[in-house]
Amino acid sequence: MRTLLALVVAFVIALLLGISSAWYMIDRGIPLTTTRVGPWSSWMSEANLNADPYTKAHLARSGRLPITSTTARYFTARTDSDGRALTSACEYSIQGAALNARWWSIALYDDQGSVIKNPSERYSFNSEDAIRHSDGTYRISLAAHARPENWLPSGDGPEHKLMLMLRIYGPRETDADGIGQIPDDRLPKIERIACS
Amino acid sequence: MQLRIPVLFILLCLVLAGLIHIAAVLTLPTLAPKDAWARLKPLGPANTMIPIPPASPGKSVLPMMGPDVRYAICRFDLANGPVRLKATVPDDLWLIAFYTPKGENFYTVSGADMRRGQLDLIIATADQPVAEAGVDAPEEADQVAVVTSPFKEGVAVIRAPVVGPSRARRAEEALKGTSCAPHRNKPAEPQEQSEPSEPPTGTAN
Numbered sequence: 001m002r003t004l005l006a007l008v009v010a011f012v013i014a015l016l017l018g019i020s021s022a023w024y025m026i027d028r029g030i031p032l033t034t035t036r037v038g039p040w041s042s043w044m045s046e047a048n049l050n051a052d053p054y055t056k057a058h059l060a061r062s063g064r065l066p067i068t069s070t071t072a073r074y075f076t077a078r079t080d081s082d083g084r085a086l087t088s089a090c091e092y093s094i095q096g097a098a099l100n101a102r103w104w105s106i107a108l109y110d111d112q113g114s115v116i117k118n119p120s121e122r123y124s125f126n127s128e129d130a131i132r133h134s135d136g137t138y139r140i141s142l143a144a145h146a147r148p149e150n151w152l153p154s155g156d157g158p159e160h161k162l163m164l165m166l167r168i169y170g171p172r173e174t175d176a177d178g179i180g181q182i183p184d185d186r187l188p189k190i191e192r193i194a195c196s
Numbered sequence: 197m198q199l200r201i202p203v204l205f206i207l208l209c210l211v212l213a214g215l216i217h218i219a220a221v222l223t224l225p226t227l228a229p230k231d232a233w234a235r236l237k238p239l240g241p242a243n244t245m246i247p248i249p250p251a252s253p254g255k256s257v258l259p260m261m262g263p264d265v266r267y268a269i270c271r272f273d274l275a276n277g278p279v280r281l282k283a284t285v286p287d288d289l290w291l292i293a294f295y296t297p298k299g300e301n302f303y304t305v306s307g308a309d310m311r312r313g314q315l316d317l318i319i320a321t322a323d324q325p326v327a328e329a330g331v332d333a334p335e336e337a338d339q340v341a342v343v344t345s346p347f348k349e350g351v352a353v354i355r356a357p358v359v360g361p362s363r364a365r366r367a368e369e370a371l372k373g374t375s376c377a378p379h380r381n382k383p384a385e386p387q388e389q390s391e392p393s394e395p396p397t398g399t400a401n
Contacts, residue, residue: 006205013209018216026221047301049346053221059299060228063235063259065353067293071304076260102308103289103357105264113259115251123251123263126357165260169291169357170306 026057033058037184039083040075040166044179063113067169070178075166078111080190086162088116088154090195091143094164096188098136101180102170103127106140106188108152111161118153125150140188144196164190225298232258233297236351242273245281245376247368266356266367270376274348278320280379281352285313286370291355294319296347303343318379319343319352326379352376 025033033054034041045051046059047066059066066074079085080092094106105126110116115123125140130150132138141147142164144156154162166188171180225231235258240246248257248267261267272279281292290307292315307313318340320326326342354374356367 007208010205010208011212014212014216017209017213019220021213022217022220022224026224047295047299049296049300049302051300053225056298057221057224057228060225060231063228063230063232065232065236065258065293065295065299065351066301067291067304067355068301071291071293071306102306105262105357107260107263109260114254114256115263117253126264129264163260167262167265169289169355170308 025054026061029054029058037075037187038081039077039079039190040187041077042069042073042075044069046074069180070174071170071180073168073171073180073182075168075182075187077164077166077190078161080192082192084192086142086164086190087159087195088144088157088162089159091141091147091154091193093191093193094140094142094152094188095191096138096140097186098132099127099168099182099186100172101127101168101182102172104166104168106130106152106164106166108142108154109163109165111163113163116153116155116160116162118155120153122151122153125152142190143193232295232299233351236269236271239269240271242271242349243279243376243378245270245371245374247371250364262355262357264358264364266358266364266371268354268356268371268374270352272319272345272350272352272376274319274321274324274345276378278318278324278326278342278379279376281315281317281319281374281376283315283354283374284370285310285315286366289357292317293353293355294343294345295351295353296345297349297351302346302350305341315374316340317343319345319350321345321348 029041029043033052034043043055043058045055047068103126105124107124108116130138138150140150140152142152142154144154168180168182171182173181175181246269248269250266251261251263270281285307288308292305293301294303295301318326320342322344354371356371358364358367
C-alpha cells in the first residue's frame with residue numbers, strides 16, 4: 001500500500017517537473033537554443049529543417065512562419081533592459097543604433113501577438129520611416145499618449161502586457177555558418193521612463 | 197533503509213520526469229492545433245497566390261506578422277506536377293521563402309538576388325523532372341530556377357516590406373501581380389535532368 005502511494009506521488013511529482021521543464025524550455029528557451037542580449041531573445045535555428053526538438057516545438061506552438069537566421073533575424077523582448085515586464089501602464093524609451101542590414105523594423109504587440117489599436121494606426125517603426133539622428137541612432141517612445149520624434153502608441157484602455165519584435169532582413173555581417181550577426185551593442189536599449 | 201527509500205524515490209521521480217519531458221517536447225509539434233499551416237490552409241485553395249490581409253488590431257492571420265510587411269502566400273500541392281511562381285519584384289527588399297507544412301524554411305530568395313527583377317521559379321519534388329529549358333522565350337530561360345521541395349506540399353511566402361503607410365498600397369499592388377499556378381511540361385521528348393536548383397540558403401545552421 002505504501003509502495004503504491006509512493007508510486008502515485010512520484011508520478012504526480014514527475015508530471016509537474018516534466019511538463020514545467022518542457023514548457024520553460026519550449027516557451028523561453030535555454031542558451032543552447034536561444035541567444036539573449038539584454039531584454040532581447042532570439043531562437044537561433046528557428047525554421048531550420050534540422051532544428052532541435054525544442055526549437056521545432058517552439059515554432060509549432062507559436063504559429064509563426066519565420067525565415068531562417070541566414071536571411072533574417074528576429075529578436076523579441078517582453079521586458080525592459082532592467083528585466084521588468086513591459087506593460088502599457090509604463091512609458092519607455094527605446095534607443096538603438098544603426099543596424100548593418102537591408103531592412104529592419106521594430107513592431108509592438110500585445111501578449112497575443114496582435115498589434116495594438118491606436119488612432120494613428122502606427123504599429124511599428126522601420127529603417128525607412130523612423131526619424132534618425134545624423135549618427136544613425138534613433139529613439140522611439142513607447143507610450144500611451146503622443147510623444148515627439150518616433151511615437152509608438154501602447155494603447156489606452158485597460159493595462160496590458162507588451163511585446164516588441166525587432167525583425168532584421170538581410171543582415172550583412174554573417175558568421176562561418178552564414179548566420180546573420182548582430183553585434184550586442186547594436187540591439188536597442190529599452191529604458192523605463194515612468195509608470196502611471 | 198530509512199535513507200535509501202528517499203534516494204530511490206527521488207531517482208524514480210527524476211527518471212519519470214525525464215520521460216514525460218521528452219514525450220511532451222516530441223509530441224507537441226504534431227499536437228499544436230494552431231501552427232502556421234493550420235492557420236494558412238483555410239485561406240483558400242492550393243496553387244493560387246493569396247494576399248494576406250495586413251495585420252490589424254485583434255486580426256492577424258499569423259501571430260506577430262510584420263505590420264509594415266505585406267504578405268502573399270501560395271500553398272503548393274505538387275501531387276499533380278510542379279507549380280510555377282512568377283512575379284515582377286519591384287525592389288531589393290522582397291523575400292520569397294519556401295516552407296514545409298511544419299514551417300521549416302527550406303529555401304529563400306531575395307529581390308536582390310534576382311536579375312532584372314523578374315522572379316520565375318518552378319517548385320518540384322526531387323522525383324519530378326522539370327523540362328525547364330524552352331518553356332518560355334529563350335532570353336528568359338536562364339532565369340527559370342527550380343526549387344526542390346522536400347515534400348509534396350508546402351507554402352511559399354512573399355514578403356514585401358513597406359516604408360510607410362503611403363507606400364503600403366504600392367506593395368499591395370505589386371503583390372497582386374504575382375502568380376502561382378500548376379506548371380505544365382511541354383510534351384516534348386524526354387530531356388536531360390534539369391539543372392540542380394541553387395543551394396538552399398537555410399541549411400547552414
